[in-house]
Amino acid sequence: MSESRWSPSEAGLEQLWAAAVEAAGGTARGMRTTYLDVQRTGTTVAAEVEVEWPDGRHTTETFGAGTSKRARAALRMSDGVHEIGVWRFPYDPALPGLPAAHDPRRMRALVTRLGLAADDVRLAVRTYRPLRRAVVEVRTARASVFVKVLRPDHVEALHRLHRAAAGSRVPESLGWTDDGLLVLAGLRGRSLRRILLSGDPSELDPAELVEMLRTLPPAFAEHAVRRGWAERARHYADVVAAVVPEAGPAAHAIADAALPSAEPRVPVHGDFYETQLLVSGSSFTGLLDIDTAGAGDRYDDPACLLGHLAVLARVRPDRAAVIDRFASRCLREFDRHWDPYLLRTRVAAVVLSLATGAHRVQAPGWREVLGQRLELAERWCRGEELVAA
Structure with a gap:
């Protein structure tokens, strides 16, 4: 299968x-692209397609396609230049456990083996990144568990990491399967994102976030070595240049300004932002998605949170004042523990990594959004303390 850029x-x-x-066996009656990711190793795309079946039924189906090695096991098609792997959800060729995670009967059997009452099982797909991962919430009358669908060669190591981090804020792993399913216990609390978008975060203390980062489980550093935002900035600039070539020079200038700290590596979460943080009352009670954990640069996690908050304020201008106030309090607290200049260049690298987000989900006006995010990253590079426009 061709790995050239499609x-x-x-x-x-x-x-x-x-x-x-x-x-x-059906006929397409309408379609909407929901995901488009252009990388060096290939392009991945997904869409929601309205399908009319021979028996007269109309359904909405998710289809995916890709040119990378991971798509090789799918149905192969060609546009005359590229050989493309195409699949229908949940039969993702890189996630062989996804059909089981999407099957109520099989999930009922799974939660029953875990000792949970399973008379009424309801499934909800919370996340689907084609060829990468998915998360399915399995609800019963008494509890919820989350089934993370991974590539099979990753699942055991992540199970061991969750077990090694027991006693911290991360979810407990209840077990794993050979085809890539990791079963995680639910945690109490609401995500920080929900609170920022519909509540009041004024009682939350950013000093608690600093303490959380200082006390991340040592097992994180033993899990992997993580390349930092500064080290990956050039890659994200290349992605921007591939999507909008005229934006390439600005993106590469931002990448060049992102400075690694050259400090000893410490345990890091690796993707520390508002969706991953659970809150109960006025305290942070949970930390999700530790797939990205490893030994890394201590600037990366606080910068990740600030970068995501800066972008979120632009995505939701109706809540920008609330988000901005919370982000500003975080910035003031973080400046007491991290070098302000290095922190800001790292935030710029995070914003750069998010520049093509609207393009990836094919949102209307994505070119304008990309330009706005590059401008935001440039302001962080210049050391300006504006968190939102």
């Missing part, structure tokens, strides 16, 4: 999804 047009995708639906 930049599909809207018309080309319509033809691709129509052909995929026809191969599945």
Whole structure:
């Protein structure tokens, strides 16, 4: 399968999804691209497709396609230049456990083996990143568990990491399967993101976040070595340049300004932002998605949170004042523990990594959004303390 960069047009995708639906026995009646990720190793795209079946039923199905090695086990199609792997959710070729996680009968059997009452099982797909991972919430009358669907070669190590971090704020692992399912216990609390978008975060103390980062489980550092935001900034600049070539020079200038701290590596979460943090009352009670944990640069986690908050304030201008106030309090606290200049250049690298987010989900006006995020990253590079526009 070709790994050259595939930049599909809207018309080309319509033809691709129509052909995929026809191969599945239906007729495509409408489609909307929901995910588009352009990387050096290949392009991955997904869409919601309205399908009419021969028996007259109409359903909405998710289809995915990719050119990378991970898509090789899927149905192969060609646009005349690239060989493309195409699949229908949940039959993702890189996630062999996903069909089981999406099957109520099999999930009922799974939670029953865990000792949970399973008379009424309801499933909800919380996350799906094609060829990468998915999260399915399994609800029973008494409890909820979360089934994380991973590539099979990753699941045992992540199970061991959750077990090694027992007693901290991370979810307990209840077990794993050979086909890539990791079963995690639910945690109490609401996400910080929900509070920022619909509540009042004024009672939350950013000093608690500093303490959380200082006391991350040592097992995180034993799990992997993590390249920091500064080290990966050049890659994200290349992605920006691939999507909008004229934006490449600005993106690469931001990447060049991102400075690693050259300090000893410490345990880091690696993707520390508002969705990963659970809050109960006025305290932070949970830390989710530790897949990215490792030994890394101590500046990366606080910078990740600030960068995401800066972007979130632009995504939700109706809540920008609330988000900005909380982010400003975090910045003031973080400046007491991290070098302000190094921290700001690292925040710029995080914002750069988010620049193509609107393009990835094919949001309207994504080019304008990309330009705004590059401008925001440039302001952080200049040391300005503006968290939101």
